Amino acid sequence: MSKQDEGFDYHRYRTLLAEAVDESSRLAFIDLLIEERARERLKAHSTSERLAITAKTVASILGTSRN
Template sequence: MSEQEATTYDYQRYRQLLSEAVDESSRQRLISLLIVERARDRLEAQRASDRSAMTAETVAKVLGNGRREHLQRG
């Protein structure tokens, strides 16, 4: 899964929050929210990548062991 696939943004929600950010503290909260949500999206993408790598490694081990057993019998 690519990083773009993992990322879903609610632009309408962000637009609303931005329009409500009329003072410094509300703008800071919006910035913090964007940072947290982006970090969460990146973590999700990294976890998906790790799962894929672990699956590929497991498949390679299983196929590799099966091949060795076949060669030893033959």
């Protein structure tokens, strides 16, 4: 853990973990971590697709302007 992930709220997760004193609250904490990580991955994928579409559009514009 030398470098903290951007957007990863260590303080919040440490507090939630400390409050997870029974099995149901620990499972809820695990579900929260999974859900938030899935949301981050979806956002990253969406950003990647948007950048790819933008690059393709720019390439097609530059390609047709040379003719």
